[in-house]
Amino acid sequence: MPHPINRGRGRPKQSSDVPLTGSRALDRNSGVPLYFQLATALREKLDAGAWEPGSSFPTEREIAEEFGVSRTVIRRALELLVNDGVIVLKKGSGAFVTPPRRQIEAFGLIKALSDQPDNLTLAVRTAREELPDAAVARFLDMSPQPRPVTHVTAVIHIEGNPTCLLDSYSPANRVPWLLPAVQELQAGAKPPKPSELILSRAAVSVELTFFGRWGGPQLGASAGDPALLGHLVQFGRTKASEQARPLEFAHLVYRADNTQLALSGAEPSASQVPGSQTP
Amino acid sequence: MPHPINRGRGRPKQSSDVPLTGSRALDRNSGVPLYFQLATALREKLDAGAWEPGSSFPTEREIAEEFGVSRTVIRRALELLVNDGVIVLKKGSGAFVTPPRRQIEAFGLIKALSDQPDNLTLAVRTAREELPDAAVARFLDMSPQPRPVTHVTAVIHIEGNPTCLLDSYSPANRVPWLLPAVQELQAGAKPPKPSELILSRAAVSVELTFFGRWGGPQLGASAGDPALLGHLVQFGRTKASEQARPLEFAHLVYRADNTQLALSGAEPSASQVPGSQTP
DNA sequence: TAGTGGTCTAGACCACACT
DNA sequence: GTGTGGTCTAGACCACTAA
Numbered sequence: 001m002p003h004p005i006n007r008g009r010g011r012p013k014q015s016s017d018v019p020l021t022g023s024r025a026l027d028r029n030s031g032v033p034l035y036f037q038l039a040t041a042l043r044e045k046l047d048a049g050a051w052e053p054g055s056s057f058p059t060e061r062e063i064a065e066e067f068g069v070s071r072t073v074i075r076r077a078l079e080l081l082v083n084d085g086v087i088v089l090k091k092g093s094g095a096f097v098t099p100p101r102r103q104i105e106a107f108g109l110i111k112a113l114s115d116q117p118d119n120l121t122l123a124v125r126t127a128r129e130e131l132p133d134a135a136v137a138r139f140l141d142m143s144p145q146p147r148p149v150t151h152v153t154a155v156i157h158i159e160g161n162p163t164c165l166l167d168s169y170s171p172a173n174r175v176p177w178l179l180p181a182v183q184e185l186q187a188g189a190k191p192p193k194p195s196e197l198i199l200s201r202a203a204v205s206v207e208l209t210f211f212g213r214w215g216g217p218q219l220g221a222s223a224g225d226p227a228l229l230g231h232l233v234q235f236g237r238t239k240a241s242e243q244a245r246p247l248e249f250a251h252l253v254y255r256a257d258n259t260q261l262a263l264s265g266a267e268p269s270a271s272q273v274p275g276s277q278t279p
Numbered sequence: 280m281p282h283p284i285n286r287g288r289g290r291p292k293q294s295s296d297v298p299l300t301g302s303r304a305l306d307r308n309s310g311v312p313l314y315f316q317l318a319t320a321l322r323e324k325l326d327a328g329a330w331e332p333g334s335s336f337p338t339e340r341e342i343a344e345e346f347g348v349s350r351t352v353i354r355r356a357l358e359l360l361v362n363d364g365v366i367v368l369k370k371g372s373g374a375f376v377t378p379p380r381r382q383i384e385a386f387g388l389i390k391a392l393s394d395q396p397d398n399l400t401l402a403v404r405t406a407r408e409e410l411p412d413a414a415v416a417r418f419l420d421m422s423p424q425p426r427p428v429t430h431v432t433a434v435i436h437i438e439g440n441p442t443c444l445l446d447s448y449s450p451a452n453r454v455p456w457l458l459p460a461v462q463e464l465q466a467g468a469k470p471p472k473p474s475e476l477i478l479s480r481a482a483v484s485v486e487l488t489f490f491g492r493w494g495g496p497q498l499g500a501s502a503g504d505p506a507l508l509g510h511l512v513q514f515g516r517t518k519a520s521e522q523a524r525p526l527e528f529a530h531l532v533y534r535a536d537n538t539q540l541a542l543s544g545a546e547p548s549a550s551q552v553p554g555s556q557t558p
Numbered sequence: 559t560a561g562t563g564g565t566c567t568a569g570a571c572c573a574c575a576c577t
Numbered sequence: 578g579t580g581t582g583g584t585c586t587a588g589a590c591c592a593c594t595a596a
Contacts, residue, residue: 032492033584036502060563070586072351075564080489080503091563092593101486204542206485207380208505208535210359213311222564223315224359226487226505256487263483263542312565339582349567354583370582371574501583 026067034069035076041067042077046086046097057087057095083226085257101260102158106204108234108250109152109168113181114194121157122166127182129172136169139233139249148172150179155218162219163259167251174238174247199236200244204263206230208256219255226256305346313348314355320346321356325365325376336366336374362505364536380539381437385483387513387529388431388447392460393473400436401445406461408451415448418512418528427451429458434497441498442538446530453517453526478515479523483542485509487535498534505535 026037042063051057058066063074078095081087085101112120129148132140136149149169156164170178181191209229216223230252237244254261305316321342330336337345342353357374360366364380391399408427411419415428428448435443449457460470485507492502500506509531516523533540 033503035584036492039503059561061561070588071563072585072587076503076584078563083487083489083505085486089563090594092561093595094562103484205382205539206507206542207364207539208362208487208507210362213315224312224318224355226362228485228487260484260486263485314565338580340580349569350582351566351568355565357582368582369575371580372576373581 026069035073035080038063038067038069038073038077039080042081043084043086046081051097053097053099057097059094082257088257098258101258102163103260103262104158104163104254105262106202106206106230106232106252108202108232108248108252109154109166109182110170110175110178110194110197110234110236110248111199111202112156113178113191114197114199116190116193119159121160122185123155123157123162124182124186125153125155127152127179127186129179132169136249139231140169140171140246142171150175150182152178152182163254165215165218165251165253168248169250170248171246174245196239197236198238198244199234199247201235203233203235204230206261206263209253211253215253219253221255221257228254228256228259228261230254230261305348314352314359317342317346317348317352318356318359321360322363322365325360330376332376332378336376338373361536364539367536377537380537381442382539382541383437383442383533384541385481385485385509385511385531387481387511387527387531388433388445388461389449389454389457389473389476389513389515389527390478390481391435392457392470393476393478395469395472398438400439401464402434402436402441403461403465404432404434406431406458406465408458411448415528418510419448419450419525421450429454429461431457431461442533444494444497444530444532447527448529449527450525453524475518476515477517477523478513478526480514482512482514483509485540485542488532490532490534494532498532500534500536507533507535507538507540509533509540 026034026041028034030037045051046057060071060074060078063069064071067074078087078089082089086098087095088098089095107115109122112122128151130151131146132142132149137146140149142149148171150172152166152168152170154166154168155162156166158164172179175194175197177194181194184191207229209227211219211221211223211225211227213223215221215227216225221227230250232248232250232252233246234248234250235244236247305313305320307313309316324330325336339350339353339357342348343350346353357366357368361368365377366374367377368374386394388401391401407430409430410425411421411428416425419428421428427450429451431445431447431449433445433447434441435445437443451458454473454476456473460473463470488506488508490498490500490502490504490506494500494506495502495504509529511527511529511531512525513527513529514523515526
């Protein structure tokens with residue numbers, strides 16, 4: 001099989017489960033850090049189905065006893081498993097095996113308002129017109145002289161779960177319907193879908209960050225937790241102008257532990273990309 | 280002023296200090312973890328230009344002295360800065376301020392061979408035909424009866440830097456030129472660009488993982504370091520067949536600390552997005 | 559109230575990079 | 578050598594959860 005990275009998940013590995021205390025001993029002289037050996041060992045048992053999804057995982061103190069290592073080592077190992085999206089830690093209760101990551105498509109405010117899928121809710125936090133800073137203006141390909149942009153911050157909920165922090169900038173003259181539509185949303189109404197709008201490609205980039213003190217709690221994470229940070233430029237045109245131009249620049253922040261970010265304009269391909277099932 | 284933590288032991292609080300750079304003191308009663316306060320404080324000084332790029336950053340022991348915290352706290356703070364891509368740690372030497380993340384476009388093997396940009400090198404590790412497993416076959420939209428795929432693993436170098444681990448699967452009958460071309464590469468020759476090939480969109484997804492013991496060193500990272508894991512399906516057609524079909528399914532692994540992954544067909548972007556820290 | 563994960567301390571030893 | 582980051586230990590107190 002391909003990379004020794006990220007073995008497939010949920011592989012019903014064959015027999016001989018060595019249930020509780022029979023774990024492979026860690027090798028203190030191998031040069032491989034104990035936390036990494038431990039993460040590997042736990043991952044193997046987990047993939048072998050040693051613990052039921054949604055149910056409990058061994059306690060840190062239990063692992064300490066079983067493997068004979070300090071909690072520092074254990075916490076680093078668990079951190080790897082958390083970042084890999086296979087367990088979650090709940091303060092005060094314990095660790096739990098997680099369902100696979102949800103696959104979320106990256107999109108901006110305009111796309112959301114244009115499609116208005118049923119499972120999506122926008123919790124608008126701020127909406128106003130302002131003058132863009134240099135970077136935003138450059139992304140939006142705006143003329144040198146300052147012209148206002150519609151700046152919206154919101155939390156995108158999918159299936160009711162807060163999923164993405166959105167920070168969106170759009171040239172006010174190109175999408176004049178945007179601010180009123182968002183204000184309707186804020187007021188609890190459902191805005192009409194914009195007519196005369198043809199969206200073309202969106203350019204996206206992704207990188208790793210960590211949540212700050214504000215962002216984390218918004219998505220049910222903590223400050224310092226890993227996050228996927230996306231930048232998106234949505235191109236499109238109205239009937240009036242024939243040229244496709246940038247209509248929106250958006251900042252998108254997702255939890256890195258439980259979301260897999262999809263990035264193409266189309267292509268559902270009929271099947272989910274299975275979480276970490278890396279062929 | 281007794282601290283809530285560690286009341287029993289006398290911590291040598293150096294009131295005469297607040298050394299050198301007058302850093303904001305950490306607040307042990309704020310409820311915000313010290314490592315997070317420390318990361319924020321260091322990030323602020325860094326953004327303010329307190330340390331030159333490429334040059335040295337304070338030593339862990341120096342930070343310990345200045346802020347009066349243990350190395351555990353410091354290492355967690357530094358880890359946040361590393362994952363945010365603003366510093367690198369070099370074993371035995373110290374910490375260094377990094378240049379901005381490189382923006383790398385996500386692409387697969389076929390695209391690489393089709394474009395053959397000057398700054399790109401492919402170090403092929405394995406190349407062979409084999410039968411796909413179920414997941415790969417599904418992504419490639421292959422017929423139920425088993426037909427061979429060309430399976431290539433390689434390291435993509437950009438500007439000479441090992442940048443991406445590639446694991447690529449293509450239906451052999453749709454891209455028959457692929458295996459010979461890759462074998463030419465392996466032999467040190469430069470294969471011709473494929474003719475009769477029209478690439479259309481690629482579907483990509485991204486998630487967070489960590490490097491294994493094999494993958495990390497390939498890209499100059501260590502086992503356990505954070506990685507961006509991409510799945511890509513490249514669509515396209517040859518002149519012969521009019522329908523655009525999946526030509527390749529690829530696994531892409533990048534270092535999460537120094538790369539920003541671009542995912543659309545366009546958008547050079549010319550500039551870094553400011554303030555990668557989440558609100 | 560007992561147990562959990564979250565944070566923190568004050569040590570220690572190592573491999574590695576410098577000089 | 579000396580100093581660095583990388584790892585690990587054996588404690589501790591906290592806030593939280595659940596019985």
